[in-house]
Amino acid sequence: MPRVKPSILLSIALVGVVLWHQPLRGLALSLFRLPLTIAQSALGLVIHLPQLPHHLQEQEALRRALARQEVELAGLRETVRHLTGAAQLAKHGERSRGVAASLLGRALLPTQQTAILDKGTRDGVAPDSAVVAAEGLVGRVLEAAPKTSVVLLVTDANSRIGAAVERSRESGLVVGSGGRWCELRYLDAEADVEVGDRVLTAGLEGAFPKGLLIGTVAKVERQESRGLLRAWVRPAVSINRLEDVLCLAPSSSE
């Protein structure tokens, strides 16, 4: 049997990647899941080991706070049940439970702000699921493979989120800049926006529930002559400090 040249095999493989890059990406990320998980865990161990005593104290304090909040939550649930009815509450509870996932890695290209999660369609993660952390909104699921998924972070240049300023209820669109911050666009020149204002999701799209914290206003530029106001938002979530995230099913799938 004649020996096939490696360059021919490589060319065939490249053509395959070009033609079927999307399903192949899902397959490749599923294959990379194990080495990425091992590397991530080893690195996490090295980073967190010196902070172990502090973490134990913090865990104890968090447990106490959680117990207090459970009691408070039970009271609030009771109030909401009275206001909205038990059926609606059950529906909301089902959605807000979500799927917990860990971050495996980040995109190779700095111009693309995406991250890889260790959960996929087999675990209930669907495209357009909102990804949240305790601090606020992380982004939304862009592609989901059976065992992994890719999240578009709020800072990515392709990210668009309907938003509202918590204090004044001014609404606009939070657009990623590709850098560290996002821009709050489509505000009137007279809009009531100040540095330090919290910016929340408006809940207009199917992906994001209303009221999730996107970030805080870090800079405001008023251009009276052009009738424009530009506000820069510092995201609430720093991805390098994240451990776990929660993927919430999009509203349309409810």
Add this chain to the structure above:
Amino acid sequence: MSGAIFVGVSALLHLVLGRWMPSPWVMPDLTVTSMVLAILLLPRRPLGPAAAGGAMVMLTTVHHPLAMGAAYAAAGGLVKLCSGWWDLTSPAFQRAAVIAAQLLLLAVAFVVSVPLTREVGLLAAGHLAITAMCVPLVRWLLMTVIPSARPDMR
């Protein structure tokens, strides 16, 4: 270990380490650095590292994967072409080749993916400098895991 495998492992390391960085802009581009150095230090098999770099980027990128994967492979090809005119063993040339390849990739990214603003331009300049600084480390790693990549042993 072959140059292609070295590039693949570097790309996986790049994915994992990037997760712990405050911004992807402060993460050195280990993929392009390992690809360029593998092409320069293992000149008899330049196709493997270039294809591995392009394929890894294509398989992990969601926006314009074909354009970005092709840009990586093309950067590898251009480095191979240019290497015929200069001294491969010179660390200065190796660093210049990594910077040139990275500049080409950023230029493609700014055309197809992200609008170039002042903030992003400054971040890109910082990213370029950080990537250039990690060249000696990646070269040392490459020469350690692939002894035949040592310039004095060819």
